[in-house]
Amino acid sequence: MSLQLLAADVVNVIAALPDPDPVAPPGFEAVGTILGWAKWVGLIAAILALIAVAVMFMFNSRRGEGGEHVKTFVAILVGVMVIGAATALVGFISGS
Numbered sequence: 001m002s003l004q005l006l007a008a009d010v011v012n013v014i015a016a017l018p019d020p021d022p023v024a025p026p027g028f029e030a031v032g033t034i035l036g037w038a039k040w041v042g043l044i045a046a047i048l049a050l051i052a053v054a055v056m057f058m059f060n061s062r063r064g065e066g067g068e069h070v071k072t073f074v075a076i077l078v079g080v081m082v083i084g085a086a087t088a089l090v091g092f093i094s095g096s
Contacts, residue, residue: 042083049076 024031053073060069082089 024039039086041079046076046083047084050080 050073051074053069056069056072
C-alpha cells in the first residue's frame with residue numbers, strides 16, 4: 001500500500017467521525033446557576049475596583065501623582081473584558 005493511499009484512508013476515517021453538540025448531563029442545571037452567580041460577583045467586584053481606582057486617582061491627582069494608577073486601571077478593564085467574554089472565549093477555544 002502506498003503512502004498516498006494510506007493518507008487518503010486516514011483522512012476518510014477522520015472525516016467520518018461524528019461531531020456531536022455538547023450536551024450537559026442530567027442534573028447539571030445547578031452548575032449553570034453557579035457560573036452565573038460567579039460572573040455576577042466578578043462583575044460587581046470589578047465595578048468596586050473601578051470605583052476604588054477612581055478614588056485613588058482623585059486623591060493622588062491633588063499631589064501630582066495621578067498617573068501612577070493607570071496600570072491598575074488598565075488591568076481592571078482587561079479583567080472586566082475577560083469576565084464578560086468568558087463564555088465566548090471558551091467556546092472559541094473549544095471549537096463549539
